[in-house]
Amino acid sequence: MAPSMLKSGDPSEPLPLVLIADDDDMQRLLISKTLKKNGFQVREAADGEAAIAAFHEDTFELVLLDVTMPKADGFEVCAAIRATLKGAHVPVLMMTGQKDLSSIDRAYEVGATDFIAKPITWRLLGHRVRYLHRAGLSMSDLRASQHELAEAQRIANLGSWRWYCDRKQLRVSSEVQRIFGIENKEHDLNLNDLLNATHPDDRYVLAELHSRTLEKGEEIAVDIRLNDQTASRTVAVRARTEVDEGCGTILRGTFQDVTERRATEARLHHLAHHDSLTNLPNRSLLNDRLEQALARARRDGTEVAVLCIDIDRFKDINDTYGHNIGDELLIEVANRLQAEVRGSDTVARLGGDEFAVIQFGLSQPRGANTLCHRLLKALTQPYELAGHSIPAGSSVGVAMFPADADKAESLLIKADMALYRAKADGRGTSRFFEEGMDKVFRNRKRIEEDLRRALEGDWFELHYQPQIAVQSEEIVGVEALLRLRHPTKGIVPPLDFMAVAEETGLIVPIGRWALRKACTDAASWRRKDGQPIRVAVNLSPIQFRQPTLVQDVKDALLEAKLDPTLLEIEITENVLLHDTALVLNTLNRLKSLGVLIAMDDFGTGYSSLSYLQRFPFDRIKIDQSFIRELSSNPDAAAIVRAVVALGRSLNISTTAEGVETAPQFAYLKGEVCDEVQGYYFDKPLPYATLMDRLQMAPPDKASPEYAAT
Ligand code: C2E
Ligand code: MG
Ligand code: MG
Numbered sequence: 029m030a031p032s033m034l035k036s037g038d039p040s041e042p043l044p045l046v047l048i049a050d051d052d053d054m055q056r057l058l059i060s061k062t063l064k065k066n067g068f069q070v071r072e073a074a075d076g077e078a079a080i081a082a083f084h085e086d087t088f089e090l091v092l093l094d095v096t097m098p099k100a101d102g103f104e105v106c107a108a109i110r111a112t113l114k115g116a117h118v119p120v121l122m123m124t125g126q127k128d129l130s131s132i133d134r135a136y137e138v139g140a141t142d143f144i145a146k147p148i149t150w151r152l153l154g155h156r157v158r159y160l161h162r163a164g165l166s167m168s169d170l171r172a173s174q175h176e177l178a179e180a181q182r183i184a185n186l187g188s189w190r191w192y193c194d195r196k197q198l199r200v201s202s203e204v205q206r207i208f209g210i211e212n213k214e215h216d217l218n219l220n221d222l223l224n225a226t227h228p229d230d231r232y233v234l235a236e237l238h239s240r241t242l243e244k245g246e247e248i249a250v251d252i253r254l255n256d257q258t259a260s261r262t263v264a265v266r267a268r269t270e271v272d273e274g275c276g277t278i279l280r281g282t283f284q285d286v287t288e289r290r291a292t293e294a295r296l297h298h299l300a301h302h303d304s305l306t307n308l309p310n311r312s313l314l315n316d317r318l319e320q321a322l323a324r325a326r327r328d329g330t331e332v333a334v335l336c337i338d339i340d341r342f343k344d345i346n347d348t349y350g351h352n353i354g355d356e357l358l359i360e361v362a363n364r365l366q367a368e369v370r371g372s373d374t375v376a377r378l379g380g381d382e383f384a385v386i387q388f389g390l391s392q393p394r395g396a397n398t399l400c401h402r403l404l405k406a407l408t409q410p411y412e413l414a415g416h417s418i419p420a421g422s423s424v425g426v427a428m429f430p431a432d433a434d435k436a437e438s439l440l441i442k443a444d445m446a447l448y449r450a451k452a453d454g455r456g457t458s459r460f461f462e463e464g465m466d467k468v469f470r471n472r473k474r475i476e477e478d479l480r481r482a483l484e485g486d487w488f489e490l491h492y493q494p495q496i497a498v499q500s501e502e503i504v505g506v507e508a509l510l511r512l513r514h515p516t517k518g519i520v521p522p523l524d525f526m527a528v529a530e531e532t533g534l535i536v537p538i539g540r541w542a543l544r545k546a547c548t549d550a551a552s553w554r555r556k557d558g559q560p561i562r563v564a565v566n567l568s569p570i571q572f573r574q575p576t577l578v579q580d581v582k583d584a585l586l587e588a589k590l591d592p593t594l595l596e597i598e599i600t601e602n603v604l605l606h607d608t609a610l611v612l613n614t615l616n617r618l619k620s621l622g623v624l625i626a627m628d629d630f631g632t633g634y635s636s637l638s639y640l641q642r643f644p645f646d647r648i649k650i651d652q653s654f655i656r657e658l659s660s661n662p663d664a665a666a667i668v669r670a671v672v673a674l675g676r677s678l679n680i681s682t683t684a685e686g687v688e689t690a691p692q693f694a695y696l697k698g699e700v701c702d703e704v705q706g707y708y709f710d711k712p713l714p715y716a717t718l719m720d721r722l723q724m725a726p727p728d729k730a731s732p733e734y735a736a737t
Contacts, residue, residue, distance in 0.1 A: 049079035050094040066154035076100025110139035119164035185285035194276035306362035314376035333396030342381035421456035491712035505562030508546040547588035592622030601633030652686020
């Protein structure tokens with residue numbers, strides 16, 4: 029039944045409705061009149077069936093039933109009303125004979141609320157009905173608030189209990205029974221038994237509960253783990269003592285099942301301290317563990333090693349194979365690292381492709397060396413992922429406690445510096461921190477910062493070094509060479525920043541800029557005779573592995589409206605070292621755009637002659653170290669001669685780099701090298717100077733003025 033909020037006497041609200049069922053017309057009339065006078069509305073029924081029908085149609089706040097009625101007597105009507113949802117709690121007043129005790133009993137049996145004896149004392153009827161109505165309203169309010177309380181307790185998983193200390197008797201609410209799974213065992217419950225039975229180890233909880241609450245009378249909260257058959261639960265207990273004259277000391281308390289909340293907290297805690305991809309501890313947990321390890325090492329007089337590990341060229345792997353495979357590789361790295369360390373050592377992921385290991389309990393200096401070698405070896409095995417066999421080296425940097433630093437933070441920084449050095453020293457290797465590394469590290473950081481600012485602030489420029497056809501001595505092309513114009517340091521040459529640009533991957537946006545700038549500039553050049561000239565652009569191996577490279581080149585050509593045959597891409601041998609199929613594919617796609625390909629610095633790397641057959645080169649640039657030694661080293665001269673001959677036989681042009689003197693040029697002319705480039709003709713020139721130079725006649729090498737420069 030919906031709790032009625034109707035209050036008789038309030039003129040704004042409808043009067044409470046009463047059903048009167050009596051087959052005696054006179055009685056009905058009198059009852060009806062009396063009740064109306066007392067502030068009720070009434071509906072009448074002259075027999076049992078009519079009463080039941082009326083009850084279904086309307087909502088009554090009280091029912092008055094005569095016992096003897098045709099069609100259905102008062103008991104049947106009462107039973108029928110009680111069987112309905114809305115009739116479960118409505119007050120039913122049964123009118124029985126004065127001495128009819130069996131009827132009175134029956135009336136209660138079928139659920140009547142009260143009875144009224146006939147003949148009716150009319151003076152009292154109104155009071156009686158009003159009282160019953162009010163009691164009914166209070167009951168329904170009470171039921172509603174009990175319902176709400178129970179609901180709230182169910183939502184909060186909170187139940188209340190009372191422990192009569194002297195009698196050792198426990199009373200628990202139904203929610204407590206539900207939490208403990210003891211719905212059917214409510215008799216003879218003992219608080220001790222309840223807690224002990226569910227968790228024998230927590231016997232002390234009850235003792236503590238008693239002593240603390242009894243002695244200090246304060247509220248306490250204790251979490252206990254409860255093991256029922258299904259799962260262990262965490263229950264928070266609060267209790268307070270009370271002294272009752274009749275019952276002695278009572279411990280009143282609540283149990284709250286906080287299992288889910290604790291689990292969520294534990295999950296959040298785990299998330300906050302672990303890396304979600306590899307599930308390894310993250311930087312913050314690593315710091316905690318390192319602090320602990322250092323504290324222990326200080327006590328034991330042992331050493332601690334902090335190893336920073338980085339996957340070499342992980343960015344390339346990501347770019348080449350996609351992020352999913354990159355992620356899988358990181359997970360595999362995490363597994364391999366964990367497999368190599370002792371269970372007590374910590375492996376953490378610091379972010380990106382950087383991991384760290386704390387190795388403690390070392391008794392010898394440099395005891396970490398063995399671990400370094402093991403880790404490097406484990407990480408060097410190719411990664412078999414999604415059908416690819418992916419090679420990936422790693423570098424390791426190590427800092428030792430107490431030799432290098434005695435604080436967690438500085439140990440990590442120094443291990444990172446050592447890692448930086450390991451990477452700079454050619455990767456795939458490990459380095460221990462040494463004094464002085466911080467200077468190198470800071471210097472590199474400064475360069476990195478300069479590069480970022482240069483990209484944002486437009487500090488880069490290209491200088492162009494003319495390439496001269498040996499026979500005509502005319503300019504046939506230029507090589508674009510990058511410069512950084514620093515606002516305070518002036519012009520910075522590429523050798524000062526290229527390594528950092530490659531390590532940080534900044535070479536990718538820088539190189540893309542250089543490519544577009546060179547194409548745009550080249551589209552505007554004409555020699556005095558109207559002939560266009562080629563532009564050569566250097567590509568670093570990092571750029572070369574970008575999946576977007578071919579598209580970048582295409583875009584640069586389109587944007588500049590440059591004839592593709594006027595663009596030459598210079599690559600060095602180290603581009604060719606890995607993943608030959610991929611490199612060949614990229615080179616062929618570049619060639620199909622119409623672009624020319626040159627092998628730069630030939631002779632300095634592996635110089636495998638097979639490269640020249642296997643890859644579609646248009647030009648070999650003989651490294652300047654050979655040209656420099658032409659006059660002093662007969663081997664150098666022989667090599668130059670052989671390369672020129674080889675080029676001719678493979679139909680590949682040759683350019684000699686770094687030609688600085690007339691004898692060098694004369695020798696090259698004799699060997700019919702195709703082109704030369706070097707200070708003997710021009711240094712790399714700013715754009716405007718090159719424009720002027722193109723309009724000039726070739727310099728007269730014989731003039732004394734030229735010889736002086
Ligand atoms: P590289 O491609 O071998 O360029 C030739 C280098 O030799 C240039 O140095 C040039 O200035 C220098 N050079 C030219 N003629 C002579 C000479 O007669 N004597 C001497 N001693 N040197 C000469 P630079 O400009 O300092 O560039 C150094 C390297 O930086 C380049 O070597 C190239 O590998 C790289 N680089 C330059 N610009 C770029 C670029 O835009 N992208 C990429 N990825 N690398 C670049
Ligand atoms: Mg070059
Ligand atoms: Mg070169």
